[in-house]
Amino acid sequence: MANILVLGVKVPFTGGGQEVLVGTLQKQLKERGHNVDVVELPLTVFPKESFLNQCAMWRSLDLSAFGGQDVDLVIATKFPSYFAKHHKKSLWLVHQHRTIYDLFGSRFSDFSDDPRDEALRQMLVEGDEKVIRECQYISGISKNVITRLENYLGIQGEVLYPPLPQGDRYKRGNFEDYILSVGRLCTIKRVDMMIKGMPVVHKHVKLKIVGRPDEPKIMEYLQNEIKRHHLEDQVEFLGRVEDDDLIDLYANALAVYYAPHDEDYGYVTLEAFASGKPIITATDSGGVLEFAKHEVNSLVVEPESHALGHAVNRLVKERELAEKLGADGRAFIESSGLHNAGWDKVLDGLLSPLSEKDDTRLRGNGS
Amino acid sequence: MKPLRIAWFSPLPDERSSITSSYVSALLLPEIEKECEITLFTNTFLKHPKLPTYHYLKAFRVHKDTPFDLFFYQLEDKPSHDFIRFHLGLMPGVVWFHDALLSTAGPIPILNSPWSDIVEKYHTPSCDWPSRKKVHTYRGPLAYRELGLAAVPVFSSEVAHGEYRRNIKEKIASASDTASYFVPVPLKDELFEDLPEQKSDSSTLSLAIAGAPFVENRIEKTLRAMEQARGKVARSVKLKWLVPEKARQEAAKLVEKYSELDIECLYGESPSQWEEIIRTCDVALHLSFTVFGHREPFPGISLALGREVVVTDFGVHDYLPENLVMKVRPGESEVGELALLIQKLSERSLSLNENNRAFAFERYQKKVVVHNLLSVFERSSQQVLPAHYDRWGKLLSTAKQNLLTESQSLVQSAYFEHALSPIFDELGWLER
Numbered sequence: 001m002a003n004i005l006v007l008g009v010k011v012p013f014t015g016g017g018q019e020v021l022v023g024t025l026q027k028q029l030k031e032r033g034h035n036v037d038v039v040e041l042p043l044t045v046f047p048k049e050s051f052l053n054q055c056a057m058w059r060s061l062d063l064s065a066f067g068g069q070d071v072d073l074v075i076a077t078k079f080p081s082y083f084a085k086h087h088k089k090s091l092w093l094v095h096q097h098r099t100i101y102d103l104f105g106s107r108f109s110d111f112s113d114d115p116r117d118e119a120l121r122q123m124l125v126e127g128d129e130k131v132i133r134e135c136q137y138i139s140g141i142s143k144n145v146i147t148r149l150e151n152y153l154g155i156q157g158e159v160l161y162p163p164l165p166q167g168d169r170y171k172r173g174n175f176e177d178y179i180l181s182v183g184r185l186c187t188i189k190r191v192d193m194m195i196k197g198m199p200v201v202h203k204h205v206k207l208k209i210v211g212r213p214d215e216p217k218i219m220e221y222l223q224n225e226i227k228r229h230h231l232e233d234q235v236e237f238l239g240r241v242e243d244d245d246l247i248d249l250y251a252n253a254l255a256v257y258y259a260p261h262d263e264d265y266g267y268v269t270l271e272a273f274a275s276g277k278p279i280i281t282a283t284d285s286g287g288v289l290e291f292a293k294h295e296v297n298s299l300v301v302e303p304e305s306h307a308l309g310h311a312v313n314r315l316v317k318e319r320e321l322a323e324k325l326g327a328d329g330r331a332f333i334e335s336s337g338l339h340n341a342g343w344d345k346v347l348d349g350l351l352s353p354l355s356e357k358d359d360t361r362l363r364g365n366g367s
Numbered sequence: 368m369k370p371l372r373i374a375w376f377s378p379l380p381d382e383r384s385s386i387t388s389s390y391v392s393a394l395l396l397p398e399i400e401k402e403c404e405i406t407l408f409t410n411t412f413l414k415h416p417k418l419p420t421y422h423y424l425k426a427f428r429v430h431k432d433t434p435f436d437l438f439f440y441q442l443e444d445k446p447s448h449d450f451i452r453f454h455l456g457l458m459p460g461v462v463w464f465h466d467a468l469l470s471t472a473g474p475i476p477i478l479n480s481p482w483s484d485i486v487e488k489y490h491t492p493s494c495d496w497p498s499r500k501k502v503h504t505y506r507g508p509l510a511y512r513e514l515g516l517a518a519v520p521v522f523s524s525e526v527a528h529g530e531y532r533r534n535i536k537e538k539i540a541s542a543s544d545t546a547s548y549f550v551p552v553p554l555k556d557e558l559f560e561d562l563p564e565q566k567s568d569s570s571t572l573s574l575a576i577a578g579a580p581f582v583e584n585r586i587e588k589t590l591r592a593m594e595q596a597r598g599k600v601a602r603s604v605k606l607k608w609l610v611p612e613k614a615r616q617e618a619a620k621l622v623e624k625y626s627e628l629d630i631e632c633l634y635g636e637s638p639s640q641w642e643e644i645i646r647t648c649d650v651a652l653h654l655s656f657t658v659f660g661h662r663e664p665f666p667g668i669s670l671a672l673g674r675e676v677v678v679t680d681f682g683v684h685d686y687l688p689e690n691l692v693m694k695v696r697p698g699e700s701e702v703g704e705l706a707l708l709i710q711k712l713s714e715r716s717l718s719l720n721e722n723n724r725a726f727a728f729e730r731y732q733k734k735v736v737v738h739n740l741l742s743v744f745e746r747s748s749q750q751v752l753p754a755h756y757d758r759w760g761k762l763l764s765t766a767k768q769n770l771l772t773e774s775q776s777l778v779q780s781a782y783f784e785h786a787l788s789p790i791f792d793e794l795g796w797l798e799r
Contacts, residue, residue, distance in 0.1 A: 047499070049773040053783075056790035104424060105453050107475040113456030114481050115766035116496070116773070122427050123767075127794050151412045151422065 001033040002072040002354055005063055007081035008040040014214035015240065016184040017267050018078055018094055020165045021141070025075070025092070025350075028343045039063070043080070048110060048120065051080070051097065055127055058083040075350050076135070083131050088353045091132060092160060092346070093140040093149065095264045100124055101152045102262060108188050129153045136353035142265040144287040160349050163342035164333070165267060166247060170274035172330065173251030175322055178206040179280070179312055180253040182246070182268045185222065186215040189260045190282075190303070192225055197309030199229045202316050205254070207235045210246060250275035254322055255315050259303065262286035270338055273297060273329030278322055280311045297329035371403045371748055374426060374435040376454060378447050379409050385611075385636035387465050387552060387661065388441035388448070394553050398737045403744065406435070410450040423450050426458065436748045437461060442513055444659055449474040455516055456482055459759060461747055462517035463550065463740075467527045468508045470659045479503050482512045489762050496769050508659070515539045518755045519747045521548045521740075523663060525686040546751070548743050552663040553736035558642070558671040559728055562719055571629075572600070572713045575607045575648040575674075577641055577665060578655060579614035580621045585654035585679070585701075590625045592705035597627075599706075600713035605629040607644050611636045638664050642672070649717045650675045654705075656697045658683070664731070671727035673719035677708060691723050768798050 008022040022038055029036040063071050063086050076082035078094040099109035100121045111117045138157035140146040146157045183189045191209060198207055213219045226235050256272035259282035266288045272279050279292045282303035292298035301307040315322040380392035407420040414420040421429055438460030440451050452473045455462055472478050484497035514520055522528035528549040578584035593604055610618040612634050622630050633644060645651055651669030653662055656679045669676050678684040680694035695704045775783045791797050
């Protein structure tokens with residue numbers, strides 16, 4: 001069995017899919033008898049000039065051995081953890097720093113046409129390519145993530161979907177009068193879009209929002225929207241909830257709203273399906289659409305508030321549709337291997353450098 | 368002599384596109400690539416069937432590997448050109464302005480563009496970098512930023528070019544000694560082939576107009592004029608209306624409002640669709656009355672096909688001689704003048720207007736446009752761009768140095784020196 005370090009990136013005081021992925025990966029590796037620990041460095045996105053230092057900090061770490069034990073493998077996840085150096089490095093890419101790639105030039109990016117920003121972008125892109133190509137095994141959490149890697153850096157990788165964090169614990173319940181939203185509260189997750197859709201939704205239907213803010217002033221903004229549309233009785237912020245409570249919330253929702261902009265993967269989609277619930281999502285939600293299919297297991301609408309509101313109303317009016325979509329979602333999960341069984345494929349890939357003598361498997365050379 | 372290497376920024380070339388740059392690129396590139404080495408940069412990952420094509424964010428890598436002699440941009444007032452607006456600030460070049468007035472401030476990241484400070488620094492390297500916290504006021508709708516950053520501005524509108532030279536250039540300090548050019552949008556050679564004398568059914572006067580039913584496009588004014596002319600015309604009058612797909616519903620409401628008129632809606636926005644329509648019509652109405660958006664190549668197509676052309680008597684149409692086109696004054700008398708024109712046109716037997724064709728041939732012929740554009744490229748690459756790019760390269764170099772200083776200031780200097788600097792060096796981040 002091997003000594004393995006999982007390299008995680010943490011934005012303190014926030015939590016999301018990244019933390020779930022790192023935690024479940026560590027757990028699964030341990031269950032298979034490996035000696036595993038997590039190395040996390042905090043990430044700050046402001047000021048952006050600090051990214052160079054943060055990348056270099058990862059690279060300056062000596063991860064070769066601790067307490068007399070050699071580290072056999074490191075598994076990097078998110079930017080900038082993959083800057084770490086090790087003779088056996090696997091990558092399970094959650095995402096790169098998207099503001100210099102697919103989000104560049106959009107309202108989600110803070111890179112302007114200042115030549116200093118352009119110098120920074122170029123350095124990070126060149127750095128990314130160099131260090132990712134060092135990895136003996138390259139994979140990503142979704143087709144969306146791997147496609148971005150290929151499109152922007154010309155590097156190919158394997159798709160390894162993260163299995164459901166709660167494994168077989170999801171359950172089906174009732175279809176009560178609330179829409180559940182789960183995820184970090186930040187602009188790109190577009191919870192505000194659903195809030196703004198609520199004025200057209202039947203008044204007895206609530207929106208329950210699980211998640212914590214991880215962007216300055218986001219709560220102020222969302223609360224203002226609620227006040228503006230007189231939704232105080234319809235929208236409820238639940239903050240962070242315990243796993244058991246989350247499972248219950250999924251189980252009894254009418255549907256789950258999850259429509260981020262060009263999402264990397266989206267555990268929420270699969271958690272909803274595992275709970276037998278349809279997803280309400282948008283045509284530009286990226287990784288969500290690798291699983292969510294309109295009128296098969298979800299409602300996929302234009303990324304506009306009134307479209308989302310009307311989608312909710314449709315499910316309120318047509319409960320049998322909500323049940324049918326949810327059942328199809330559940331059936332998809334059961335046939336997909338995204339319960340616990342999915343971990344074998346993931347770990348086979350991530351651990352493959354351990355069995356390679358000459359580091360040839362999916363070596364990061366763009367081929 | 369080695370052919371010029373040109374980085375050509377445009378939405379993917381497509382002769383059937385409604386985007387002028389795309390249409391123009393499709394027409395010009397087969398000729399230009401005979402003389403130059405073209406690499407396309409777009410904002411998608413789709414590829415041109417023949418030319419090397421990259422996403423625009425990769426331009427710096429390609430340029431680093433094999434430097435370009437010239438970066439070439441076409442600018443329009445459309446969201447499809449946001450990436451061009453952005454990139455011309457990262458690497459200036461020859462900018463062909465199809466629009467010099469922009470109805471939006473552009474993609475969000477350039478709302479606070481420090482472009483004027485950067486241009487100042489470009490001219491005076493010793494001046495300081497602008498503070499990161501400085502708020503830069505956006506000035507619009509004139510494309511000050513894009514004009515200020517253009518190493519060589521080219522205009523497809525004579526009117527815009529004239530305005531730039533007379534009134535705008537002096538306000539953009541960087542542009543004081545910059546040459547500028549007028550090069551019109553080209554037309555397909557096929558438009559100048561022999562045409563049948565009879566355009567359409569002579570028992571009907573057929574009019575053509577394009578655009579969404581917004582006030583500035585004068586669609587409803589046209590319909591009111593047709594209504595006013597009813598009963599006074601010598602033959603029946605039909606309007607063929609090219610409607611953008613997204614305006615279908617509004618167009619339907621307008622058609623219903625004027626249900627007694629003979630109106631046929633066709634859906635689209637591309638020059639090739641306009642060509643198909645105008646070939647079956649007698650009269651082209653180019654009545655758009657707004658400073659935003661460009662008109663070409665639609666009026667050019669109408670002229671090339673020998674149609675009678677009616678335009679609004681307005682600045683953007685000043686380049687059209689009054690002996691070739693009919694001009695209608697916008698305002699109170701507009702509907703009346705249009706109605707009278709329709710009446711008079713219905714009384715005439717309309718044959719091909721050879722004068723219009725000759726004007727269009729002289730102005731828009733593809734090989735002339737190619738020749739003129741290649742001259743601009745050649746002159747720019749010999750006279751202006753080498754020094755410009757050298758200076759811009761030095762600016763980028765000092766930008767990198769400034770960035771490194773900023774990064775270093777964020778951590779303890781000893782830590783940076785001993786722990787991080789060797790990593791920066793290994794990653795090729797230090798300026799040597």
